[in-house]
Amino acid sequence: MQKPKQSTRLASSMERFTWPKNLSSSRKRTIQNLLPAQNPTKKLTNLFDAHSQTSNDTGQPPFVDHPVANVLGSVSNTLSLSSSDQFNEVVQVPSNACVRSEVSEGSESINTPLPRKTSNIRTRLDQNLIDGGHQRGTSDQKSILNSKLPSRFLEESESINTPVQRSPVSWSRQSLMEAATAISEDRADVAWEILTRLSAMPNPVVFYSEQKLMEYMLSALKSRVSPIDNPPPVAELFTEDHLLSAQSLYERSPCFTLGFMAANLAILEAASEQPSTNKLHLIEFDIGLEEQYRDLLCELFRRQAGNQSTLKITTLADSFNGEERLRMVGNRLSKLAAIMGVRLVFNVVSQKLSELSRDSLGCEPNEVLAVNLSFKLYRVPDESVSVENPRNELLRRVKGLAPQVVMLVEQEMNGNTAPFMVRVEEALAYYGALLASLQPEFWWAELKRVRAEEGLSRRLRNTVACEGVERVERCEVFGKWRARMEMAGFELKPLGQELAEATKPRLSSYWLSRGCTVKEENGGVCLGWGGRTLTVASAWH
Template identity: 70%
Template sequence: MSGVSKGSESVKGPFRRLQRSAVESVETPVQWSPVSISWEQSLVEAATAIYGGRVDVASQILRRMSAMPNPMSNSKQKLMGYMLSALESRVSPVDYPPPVAELFTEEHVLSVQSLYDMSPCFRVGFMAANRAILEALSEQPSTNKLHVIDFDIGREKQYHNLLAALSISQAGNQSTLKITTLADSINGEERLRMIGDRLSELTAKEGVRLVFNIVRQKLSELSRDSLGCEPDEVLAVNLAFKLYRMPDKSVSAENPRYDLLRRVKGLGPRVVTLLEQEMNGNTAPFPMRMEEALVYYGALLESIEYSQGDQWERARAEEGLSRKLGNLVACEGGDRVERCEVFGKWRDRMGMAGFELKPQVRHVAESLEEALRCCRPNSGFRTMKEENGGFCFGWRGRTLIVASAWR
């Protein structure tokens, strides 16, 4: 992989001019606010100037900030460096090309996987999806066949955990787990086959029968028949960090995001699990989007700084975050892949597509709370809370992830 390698401190990709240094000390955690310190105010002022068409004023602010020393040795300094690079890309895209194609590379997929594995909030979010899927299976005691359609297997370990849970619950009756996943520009067939092979090795130990199918279809071709759905299966659809990357009506008149939801509803699943980052980063005006990104990514980077894990794994996760943030800030239109929404908007979108929130039973909430207590290395990872039908996980005063289940 050409990303972060041991023995090198430089960040490859669209932000090559930023240099990383090893984290030598951890600062006292702060409550993140978009206007808590002067450099944040300067970044917001630059964004406001860009939004108002005063690019010369923004350029002057960015030049002044670029002259400031920044060792990139803690989360606040990294956030400043990433934001500065993103705004420079927005002002001078020819000199500093923003990350677009890079978000569809294997290197970026691995970076995002590192983020999912390192952050307790993401890990417990995937647990919440599994709990909802298992609960749907338990509601159909006449069958031990589970079929999960996953449009974007972002975290392979989600299925490691699901297989282990099925093994424990099968009580002498061998369970069957069918996973159907769709190959696309991000999830190529070779990568998905490798995931399937590793899961097959695991099922031999867990005693669960695995059927792993890879399909390549257009959205308009999706149907129960084309996806191999059978009447005696419990059908679940896993939408984990998938929808925010799909264009909506603000980008395309075809509205692929809504089209996918409508077609998923037509499959008649027992449960649809939705995981999304809690950030108003889609249709908000640019200065507001900048402030939102400062708060969200400030909290996320700080939480990673306090997470347990290998230094190089952390560096790879941070490199992925720099691309995500760069795309969110520097790009518009079809080039902007990062289009996160807050849960209230997702709730409205799911409702318009015909879905209803699936109430989560109390023991599921209690098990997630216990899981967060066990896997979080620092008290800054906020205890789980239920809000408007979603399970919220976050760092200090900021919700980072919301998990929900629908039918």
């Protein structure tokens, strides 16, 4: 007996097939026209090729009225994935691997060799349309294919024992850690081979912040291995560009902005403890965020209640903050103070650390004296760098001023005396969370985010690649700062949960919904992102 033709068998199977009730008649016709073809995949592919050749034509393609046209339009983006570099690089298929084809000749199926680096998305596309197309509308189909097919593609490739790269993110981190390990073991040639290979490959990371992190760490490790060919940033950390990047970071990351706000609240609380005077004198070693002083002026204006408040700001000029820049800040603040009716005295002094005293800074007995050390100490060398230990010397000088409150706000990262491998791990975790917190809320914030990222790149590279006096970035965790402050004679003034709660109104729903956290812990206010504490604000006297 002669075997029935394939189209006849398919037609009879369609007659026995029960259509879903919610399937439209147009969808039925489309599927019916696809099934009788001897090779639906080839037919769809040929149409796609014709569509690609006429895509630049302003007129309609010649097959616009074809029954496959609607399906082709919804899956053309998915078909293009089969030849993309992303899928070709992710899946490495052995040359002798075979895939069972859906096309049969008679009653026998055939095994078709699967070429190396070739996706079989097109082969499975017809079945995906038949099995799942009737469950969703045409408008949903493109998103379904674009989101589901890559995942299924990887899963099915694994089923034929194909070496698959599961996670590009993990792969990148793992390779970088292997290079760092080789560096720590004095195997510079091995490390350089890994770094060179990574440099020649496209960064496969999908998430933007993770991609930037991998680029920064790759550059840092290359500077560590070959500092002559890849000089790490040292002098760049004292330039105007880096100063601007620091300001952008303080403005764009809520963990830094809220640190300054917590400092303001603690300073105002100390002032309220002495109601006999309305004079507040703030010693500022590093004006990092001008907005901090604008908010302080606004709060003093709100609290003065008919009795004019006086705010004196004495700031110290250094190589990072020149006198000209500081005086420009003072001029802007003076204009704002005049509008609010708050008396502002802004002084810029240039003194050596050994010359600091109440007299040299113009301190008066009838004023509340506060010292702001927000993001200052981590850049001051300690005993591990210099026998003079400028960090402890600065704290002793500040203690000698007898201030009512000293505000300390620092980054929560173990990057000072930690071994090289610990610093690498800390940098990946810390800067990964920090970069994720910089996503702009509005388009006009994009420039500040880019500028902040440039500064973070320099910071990370300096942390990882440099040692000795060249390592400017020397962050500590709060426990170490607490021990150092206590050794200098300071006592912790617990900020409490009330101050932590007072900072939360500064957060918009945008930041809260994306993982920013504020909590009181060990007497300080911890500000974090995505479960990682990034900054800690604490008060001392």
